[in-house]
Amino acid sequence: MKKLVVAAAAFGLALGAAISASAQEKLKVGFIYVGPIGDMGWSYQHEVGRRAIEEAYKGKIDTTYLENVNEGPDAERSIEQLVRAGNKLIYTTSFGFMDATAKVAKKYPNVMFEHATGYKRDKNLATYSGRFYEGRYIQGQIAAKMSKTGTIGYIGSFPIPEVVSGINAMMLGAQSVRPDMKVKIIWVNSWYDPGKEAAAARALADQGADILTQHTDSAAAMQFANDRGILAFGQDTDMIKFGPKAQLTAIINNWSPYYVERIKLALDGKWATGDVWGGLKTNIVQMAPYTNMPDDVKKLATETQAAITAGTLHPFKCPVVNQDGQTVECKGGTHLDDGQILSMNFYIKGIDEKPPAK
Amino acid sequence: MGFVEAVLLAVIAASTPLLLAASGELIVERAGVLNLGVEGMMIVGAACGFAGAYHTGSIAFGALCGILGGMALSAVFAALTLGLAANQVASGLALTILGVGLSGLIGSGYVGQKIDGAAHLYIPYITDIPLIGRVIFGENAFVYFSVALIIGLWYFLYRTKQGLVLRAVGDNHASAHALGYPVLKIRALAVLFGGACAGLGGAYLPLAYTPFWISGMTAGRGWIALALVVFASWLPFRLMIGAYLFGGITILQLHAQAVGMGIPSQLMSALPYLATILVLVAISWWRGRAGSPAPASLGLAFVPDR
Numbered sequence: 001m002k003k004l005v006v007a008a009a010a011f012g013l014a015l016g017a018a019i020s021a022s023a024q025e026k027l028k029v030g031f032i033y034v035g036p037i038g039d040m041g042w043s044y045q046h047e048v049g050r051r052a053i054e055e056a057y058k059g060k061i062d063t064t065y066l067e068n069v070n071e072g073p074d075a076e077r078s079i080e081q082l083v084r085a086g087n088k089l090i091y092t093t094s095f096g097f098m099d100a101t102a103k104v105a106k107k108y109p110n111v112m113f114e115h116a117t118g119y120k121r122d123k124n125l126a127t128y129s130g131r132f133y134e135g136r137y138i139q140g141q142i143a144a145k146m147s148k149t150g151t152i153g154y155i156g157s158f159p160i161p162e163v164v165s166g167i168n169a170m171m172l173g174a175q176s177v178r179p180d181m182k183v184k185i186i187w188v189n190s191w192y193d194p195g196k197e198a199a200a201a202r203a204l205a206d207q208g209a210d211i212l213t214q215h216t217d218s219a220a221a222m223q224f225a226n227d228r229g230i231l232a233f234g235q236d237t238d239m240i241k242f243g244p245k246a247q248l249t250a251i252i253n254n255w256s257p258y259y260v261e262r263i264k265l266a267l268d269g270k271w272a273t274g275d276v277w278g279g280l281k282t283n284i285v286q287m288a289p290y291t292n293m294p295d296d297v298k299k300l301a302t303e304t305q306a307a308i309t310a311g312t313l314h315p316f317k318c319p320v321v322n323q324d325g326q327t328v329e330c331k332g333g334t335h336l337d338d339g340q341i342l343s344m345n346f347y348i349k350g351i352d353e354k355p356p357a358k
Numbered sequence: 359m360g361f362v363e364a365v366l367l368a369v370i371a372a373s374t375p376l377l378l379a380a381s382g383e384l385i386v387e388r389a390g391v392l393n394l395g396v397e398g399m400m401i402v403g404a405a406c407g408f409a410g411a412y413h414t415g416s417i418a419f420g421a422l423c424g425i426l427g428g429m430a431l432s433a434v435f436a437a438l439t440l441g442l443a444a445n446q447v448a449s450g451l452a453l454t455i456l457g458v459g460l461s462g463l464i465g466s467g468y469v470g471q472k473i474d475g476a477a478h479l480y481i482p483y484i485t486d487i488p489l490i491g492r493v494i495f496g497e498n499a500f501v502y503f504s505v506a507l508i509i510g511l512w513y514f515l516y517r518t519k520q521g522l523v524l525r526a527v528g529d530n531h532a533s534a535h536a537l538g539y540p541v542l543k544i545r546a547l548a549v550l551f552g553g554a555c556a557g558l559g560g561a562y563l564p565l566a567y568t569p570f571w572i573s574g575m576t577a578g579r580g581w582i583a584l585a586l587v588v589f590a591s592w593l594p595f596r597l598m599i600g601a602y603l604f605g606g607i608t609i610l611q612l613h614a615q616a617v618g619m620g621i622p623s624q625l626m627s628a629l630p631y632l633a634t635i636l637v638l639v640a641i642s643w644w645r646g647r648a649g650s651p652a653p654a655s656l657g658l659a660f661v662p663d664r
Contacts, residue, residue, distance in 0.1 A: 187623035
């Protein structure tokens with residue numbers, strides 16, 4: 001009997017050793033995308049990051065991905081599926097995966113998770129996101145310089161803080177150049193519907209907006225702007241191909257350096273939970289080349305970008321005045337703090353429309 | 359270009375894919391077959407259409423590829439539901455899932471590519487007439503075709519013998535069979551026609567509306583086309599009204615937002631669907647005594663006795 005137990009224990013040890021040995025050989029990394037990698041936008045940029053780590057750690061890691069995963073109950077099942085397939089580090093790349101990721105992370109304490117744009121963290125669940133509002137501020141300044149009608153057309157997806165803070169940052173940038181700039185906002189209530197995005201772009205142009213910007217994921221608005229002969233900003237990725245005469249610049253979600261760094265930590269056994277909210281400084285937010293604008297505007301944009309990168313300029317520097325004329329509490333000392341930006345649900349002074357979420 | 363004219367142009371552009379796809383489904387359902395795979399056929403039509411136009415530079419060839427793509431997928435549906443008498447609802451849903459996957463495969467090499475969209479008609483002076491010039495004389499070929507299609511369908515259903523036979527098959531397949539009409543053959547042709555129209559409606563999106571290819575660009579329009587057929591109570595001209603109404607509300611709610619009317623945008627986005635439900639309720643209430651306007655054999659499998 002005793003012998004048997006010892007044998008079983010030895011077998012167990014050997015098995016454990018075998019598992020850890022194989023795990024050391026190759027780290028399995030899984031990604032969950034909310035859209036198709038062919039969206040040329042949000043999910044595509046995460047896919048670019050996945051390819052970058054494959055390239056950087058050839059032979060050391062194995063990566064897989066699941067695309068088009070719904071943010072509903074499907075998410076949890078899909079994440080579990082990746083765990084069961086032996087993935088030790090799993091990236092869930094949309095805000096709506098937050099609860100599912102947190103739940104699965106609790107269940108599998110030995111698997112590392114990283115969730116994009118969320119705020120729920122755990123011992124084995126880190127979060128990461130981009131300070132896209134930094135790019136919006138620069139766009140606002142460019143728009144104010146370039147617009148003839150003085151009206152920006154803004155295509156919104158859903159009225160969540162990330163989008164609202166983008167609108168505010170853009171208008172703060174615009175007002176810093178031209179205090180009377182206006183914005184017209186259309187919510188399409190979708191991240192991804194090229195037809196509807198194009199229709200919204202058309203409606204905004206028909207109502208006098210001559211600079212379009214979007215917080216949705218397809219290039220439909222950019223292509224429309226190019227045909228119409230007005231200007232636009234790209235989103236997620238460089239859209240210059242769709243708007244060679246229209247694109248002023250684009251905010252590029254550049255996840256590659258972040259992923260490369262995190263995989264290195266995981267390979268060295270130094271991975272730890274935490275939150276990374278990187279902007280222009282850490283290169284998670286990149287600006288596409290400044291095009292279709294005169295040199296003085298290009299110069300202003302470049303200087304603003306340098307100032308934000310250096311930390312001498314903060315888009316939400318105090319005082320920030322809301323729509324009702326009240327000064328917003330300045331929790332970050334000289335600027336609004338991250339918590340205020342992450343939960344932003346008010347419009348700043350100068351935006352006429354009612355906040356959608358109230 | 360005046361504001362009203364701009365809005366009308368936008369409405370027509372947004373309604374045309376719905377009208378094309380729904381026209382085909384109307385004939386399919388009139389023949390007694392419920393094909394829920396419109397979304398799948400549309401997206402395959404979109405992928406094939408883009409691929410065709412991308413390689414040849416010809417929008418017409420692209421449209422033809424879209425039609426053939428939609429037809430190919432509908433042939434699968436016909437084989438399953440007519441040949442093997444499989445459940446139409448389940449087969450239709452499976453067709454959508456298959457179509458979405460297939461379109462991703464077909465389009466994988468074209469992601470992010472763009473083409474020059476379909477040309478718009480331009481007749482000197484006439485197209486420049488204010489207000490109506492561009493709306494009537496400045497559209498692309500898809501728009502004119504969709505209107506001609508509706509008129510053609512009406513003529514076919516109510517002014518030709520074949521149309522009468524098709525309606526008979528849809529209303530009572532057993533009687534039509536007893537009279538010697540080839541029920542399954544007629545239904546198969548109707549399903550193929552439906553596939554062709556859905557494929558063309560899908561192809562309109564990357565060929566004329568937003569001339570580039572990315573996955574999933576139909577974004578649920580196939581389901582709206584299905585709802586429109588019921589909305590129209592299976593009548594061609596009412597279908598046209600329904601499609602333009604739906605497109606109209608979609609565009610107007612965008613304008614209402616841009617003007618800043620202060621109505622929650624979620625409610626605005628739901629407006630077209632709310633309108634559809636309201637009209638459906640009104641129709642069924644109004645028609646209550648006259649009985650359901652649906653073809654009586656809709657969705658029922660037919661197996662000829664041997």
